[in-house]
Structures are given as structure tokens and as C-alpha cells.
Amino acid sequence: MVRKKIRVLIAKPGLDGHDRGAIVVAQGLRDAGMEVIYMGLRLSPEQIAEAAIQEDVDVIGLSCLSGGHLSLFSKTIDSFKERSNKKVVFIGGGIIPKKDIGVLKAAGIAGTFGPGTPINEIISFIKAELEKVSDDKED
Amino acid sequence: MAEIKERKKEFKTAVDGIVVERVYSPGSISEGEIDTSLPGEYPFTRNIMPAGYRTRLWTMRQYAGFATVEETNRRYKYLYKQGQTGFSVAFHLPTQMGYDSDHPLALPEIGRVGVAIDSLQDMEDLWSGIPLGEVSTSMTINTTASIILAMYIAAAEKQGVAQSNLMGTVQNDLLKEYVARNTYVFSPEHSMRLTTDICSYCAQNMPKWNSISISGYHMREAGATAIQEAAFSLCNGIAYVQAMIARGMNVDSFAPRFSFFFAAFTNLFEEVAKFRALRRLWAKIMKERFHAKNERSMMLKFHVQTGGCTLAEQQPLNNVVRVTIQALAAILGSCQSLHTNSYDEALALPSEEAVQLALRTQQVLAYESGVADTVDPMGGSYYMEWLTSKIEEGVQKYIATIDKMGGALEAIKKGYIQREIRRSAYNHQRAVDTGEQVVVGVNQYTSEEQTPLELLEIDESVARKQLERLNKLKSRRDSDKVHQLLDKVRQIASSEENIMPVLIEAAKAYATVGEITDALRDVFGEYKEPSVL
Numbered sequence: 214m215v216r217k218k219i220r221v222l223i224a225k226p227g228l229d230g231h232d233r234g235a236i237v238v239a240q241g242l243r244d245a246g247m248e249v250i251y252m253g254l255r256l257s258p259e260q261i262a263e264a265a266i267q268e269d270v271d272v273i274g275l276s277c278l279s280g281g282h283l284s285l286f287s288k289t290i291d292s293f294k295e296r297s298n299k300k301v302v303f304i305g306g307g308i309i310p311k312k313d314i315g316v317l318k319a320a321g322i323a324g325t326f327g328p329g330t331p332i333n334e335i336i337s338f339i340k341a342e343l344e345k346v347s348d349d350k351e352d
Numbered sequence: 353m354a355e356i357k358e359r360k361k362e363f364k365t366a367v368d369g370i371v372v373e374r375v376y377s378p379g380s381i382s383e384g385e386i387d388t389s390l391p392g393e394y395p396f397t398r399n400i401m402p403a404g405y406r407t408r409l410w411t412m413r414q415y416a417g418f419a420t421v422e423e424t425n426r427r428y429k430y431l432y433k434q435g436q437t438g439f440s441v442a443f444h445l446p447t448q449m450g451y452d453s454d455h456p457l458a459l460p461e462i463g464r465v466g467v468a469i470d471s472l473q474d475m476e477d478l479w480s481g482i483p484l485g486e487v488s489t490s491m492t493i494n495t496t497a498s499i500i501l502a503m504y505i506a507a508a509e510k511q512g513v514a515q516s517n518l519m520g521t522v523q524n525d526l527l528k529e530y531v532a533r534n535t536y537v538f539s540p541e542h543s544m545r546l547t548t549d550i551c552s553y554c555a556q557n558m559p560k561w562n563s564i565s566i567s568g569y570h571m572r573e574a575g576a577t578a579i580q581e582a583a584f585s586l587c588n589g590i591a592y593v594q595a596m597i598a599r600g601m602n603v604d605s606f607a608p609r610f611s612f613f614f615a616a617f618t619n620l621f622e623e624v625a626k627f628r629a630l631r632r633l634w635a636k637i638m639k640e641r642f643h644a645k646n647e648r649s650m651m652l653k654f655h656v657q658t659g660g661c662t663l664a665e666q667q668p669l670n671n672v673v674r675v676t677i678q679a680l681a682a683i684l685g686s687c688q689s690l691h692t693n694s695y696d697e698a699l700a701l702p703s704e705e706a707v708q709l710a711l712r713t714q715q716v717l718a719y720e721s722g723v724a725d726t727v728d729p730m731g732g733s734y735y736m737e738w739l740t741s742k743i744e745e746g747v748q749k750y751i752a753t754i755d756k757m758g759g760a761l762e763a764i765k766k767g768y769i770q771r772e773i774r775r776s777a778y779n780h781q782r783a784v785d786t787g788e789q790v791v792v793g794v795n796q797y798t799s800e801e802q803t804p805l806e807l808l809e810i811d812e813s814v815a816r817k818q819l820e821r822l823n824k825l826k827s828r829r830d831s832d833k834v835h836q837l838l839d840k841v842r843q844i845a846s847s848e849e850n851i852m853p854v855l856i857e858a859a860k861a862y863a864t865v866g867e868i869t870d871a872l873r874d875v876f877g878e879y880k881e882p883s884v885l
Contacts, residue, residue, distance in 0.1 A: 241778075
């Protein structure tokens, strides 16, 4: 079976301008053979949701280092779900206190990756999560 | 001769990968390259002052600001009592990007990475009980620097302090915002206009104020190597000097108030050599390229912050050690002021306890280590002198390349500087991922144990409080006067007149940051970043 390439959208919601992590991850996933759309900075949750649908992505990666992650990440998930039934994997990164990781998970962020995360860990995580999504479909 | 075994095939400096020899000796530096200048002598390699820290220690300046002005004012008073000798204001993102707290984009960000300042009223309360005539204040503000400086001048006037007596710095370095940090709003050309408006206003009215802080720090944090950080900031510096000269200003009328801001990472010698090379390079640029006559125009003075991106989330207490080495590098590099990061900053905004330890680190270095007892103690070390020249050489190559492209502004518009930095960031990540670059506790000597930390939290009531403050202000002020002044802002923005005087008037009438920036948006429009990846 020929698997189609994994499509990933990486975006930064809110006003935070720290984009090193988002760009390095985007580049790393691209080098790992994924199709990566890097949307850039200062985006509203709605803009990210729209783009994710248009680009028909499997994974949405959100990055925020300003502390606004709880509201910005969950709003992005809500905006996406209002517009689409597609099962996508949401991942997050930035300066995220440990106690917020559970809150984000409950909101739908499958994995949160802080500073110091090896890219391979993110790649394996995405692949494992997408396996789960496709298993769900077969049920 | 028997072969001497070594641990590795090659030893390299951490970030720039300069190959380091086993040992350095008098023959390592060719005769013509020996820099025998003394501290306080051109080209100021060793120090801009003859007696360095023997005259005055560096300013211990911790960057701080969060929540509303009341909380930040409390933190400032606390730091002041702890012996901090200068302030450094962190503004929340809406203030930095010209949105009032009640703007939809502002809501999730209120009071998070800095203090919320919407109007002069917030600025007055921020400094309540702190005499602005006696302290020096550094403000990390760029796109809205002119507005915030206007509010600071107005707040000082209310305390009875004339602007000519104010001491401090506005960052006001827009060029690096397009490369890293990303708080630009207007096009590079419009930004350059605002930046140079501030520089010429300060040159004429605020003799003790640093009108710009040309920042390599954020480019370094975005991934630049030490050489790239030095080179790109000097190129930005050159662009600002050229722009000021193009406005008809004499170089010696403004250059003495130009200041710089760099990072210090953990590779000790590389960092010290970078600071030494930077001083030498800037002095030569100012003298040879711009024909400065006043020696103060040639003196590179700078603030240092330890490397935020070197802080690890894993085993956070290790960060205390990293910060100590980095602070030592800054001091051996003869910085004018220093911010030490807190060990918990890979996890959250720093807690009060962590901030105190960071300040104590500087105090131990200042008063117990003896490193401040003699000027440039590393000077004359064969290795240090060799490495200083090596870094200088690397920086000069970049400057030549960027000169050929037409200068920093063109290089940024072409995306050259951005690409160079991104390449370095990715190379670094790969080196860490493959283990070629060891990061203790991250890719070696890891442990599952978790250190529980008490982190700072910004609770939701902060946004509510700030919105209430803003609403009250808007209902209380003379809004006809505000609107007249906003029209005047538009009119002057479209002319060639200096924007500062009308901004001070508008600040005094309690026009808000968002309203004034909107008036500027009406004239300048907004800049859309080109695609980067």
C-alpha cells in the first residue's frame, strides 16, 4: 500500500513572535518526508482553522511562548471542529507549564512539546497518533 | 615523539565551530595582529573605560514586568530594595504592537509577557513611589517606542522631573524585529523614520538618554551564531548611522548615545572574545567609515542578557550553573549592564524566588569572585587574543557580504539574514538531536526525576482589572481634545516633521497606545511579512 504523505500545518496563534521553535520543527518534519505548511505569525484561531481545512492537513501544530496557550489553543480546536469533522492530530509547543499540559490534553492537544524536545520524538509521536486515527476509522 | 592521546579528533567552539588548537603560545598571533591598546584607548578592545569595574560595577538590571501596573510596581520596589540599580521594563505584547487591552487580539495576551500599558495613566502608576530623576530605566519597546517614550517623558514631568535629566534607554531597534522577535507593524522604511525621529529628538533634548539599543540578543535567540549575532547587529548599527547622517545629523551629535544589547551563552571564551571583537570592530567602523571625531562615538557600550534558549526544561536547577557561566562571560567581556535569567524560564515566567537567585548570582560574581578587580583579565592570553581576532575576521566577512547587498535593510528585505539565522538554528537542533552537542540533562545525563517548582501564574482577573482601568480612563478624559491630537498625529506622520513633540502632547491628553498607533496605521499602513519557509 502506498501511503500518502502526512500533511502538517504549523502556525502561531496570537501576538507572540518567538518563531524559532515553530520553524525548526517545520523544517525537521519536512526533512522527515512530511508536507509542511508553515503559516507564520499573528494568526487568529479562525484563520488557522480555515487554512487547515483548505490544505486538508492531518496534523495541526500550534506554538505559543507568551503564556496565552490555554485560550489560544482551545479556541483553535473549537474553530476547527465547528468547521470540519475530519479527525486531525493537534500538537502544541512553547513555554507551557506542566500543569497546563493536562488541561490542553483535555481540550484536544494530543501532545505538548517544550524546549529541548528532539525532533524525532515529535515525528514518532505524530506517526503513532495518526495510526490511532486510522484504526478508529476501521472500527 | 610519542603521540599524545586526545578525547576528540577535533575541538571546536560551541556555536561557531571555530577549530581550537591544543595550546596557544606567543607564535599563535602574528606580530602585526597584536593589539597592545590599553583599556580606555582606541580601539577599546579591552574596555571603553580606563579603570573598568574598578570605577563602577556594571548595572544589575533585571528585565521585569507582568500583569497590571500595580503588580509590576510592587516587583520594582522589591527589586530596588534588593539592591538592583536600574530598571528594565517588559511590556505586554499588545502595548508592543500598538493595541489597547480591549482589542480582540489583545485579550489572550493581557499582562502575560510584560506589563499592560494603555495610557499615560498606567505609566504614572507604574512609577509611583520611584523617583524617575534618580533611576535609570531601560524599556524594551520598538514599534511603539516613540509613544512609550512620550508617555515616560510625560510621567516624569508629572513627578517634576525634566526630560533632560532622564536616564535610560529605549530599544527602538526595528531592523532586528523583521529578523527575529517580530513585533514590527509598519514597513522597514516607515519604521526607520520613527527610529530616527527618536534618535534625533533624544540627541537634541535628552542628553542622558540612550536613543537606541541595537540588539543582537534576539537574533542570537532565534538561532544566530556568536559571529552572526555580532555581524548582523553591527550591520544594523551601520544602517542606523547612515540613516541619521542622511537626515543631516553630524555623526558625533548622536552616536555617543547609541547603545547595544547582546547575549551571553555558555561557551565562555567564545563569548568573551566576541565582546572584545565587537568593541574593536565598532570603534574602527565609527572612525574609519563614518569619520567620527569624538571618541565617545567610537565606544561600544552594551547590555547583556544571559541566553534564554540555553535554559532547559529538564533538570531546571542546572540552569543556575549555566547562567553563572554566562554572566561571568559578560563580566569578563566588560559589559555595562547585565540581566541574568532565572532558572525556571523554560517553564514559565520567573517566580520571585528564582528572580532573586538570578540577581544574587550577579552579586556573588561582583563581590566574592574577584573578577571585577582588574580590567579585562583575559587580555593577553594567547588563546583569547587569537580567538578575538578569529571572531573579528568572521564578522568582517559577513559585513562585506551585507555591504555588497546594499546594507542591512536590503539584506533583510531579501531574506538573507533571516535564512542565515534559520540555517544556524536548524544545525544547532540537529547537533543536539544527534548528540554531537552535549546538553547536560537534555541529551546526556538525563533522569526521570522531576524537580517540583513553584511557578508564577497570571490569573484571569488581570485582564478584567486592566479593562476596567481602560474603560474608566476613556470616560474620564477630554475626548474632543484626544481626537484633535490624533488628527495632528496623522498630519505630522505624513509630513517630514519629527513625530515626538506631538506624541508627548497626545500622551498628556491620555490618548492611548492603541489610538495613537491606529493614527499612524492610517498614514503608514501595515507591513505584511514575506513568506519565510
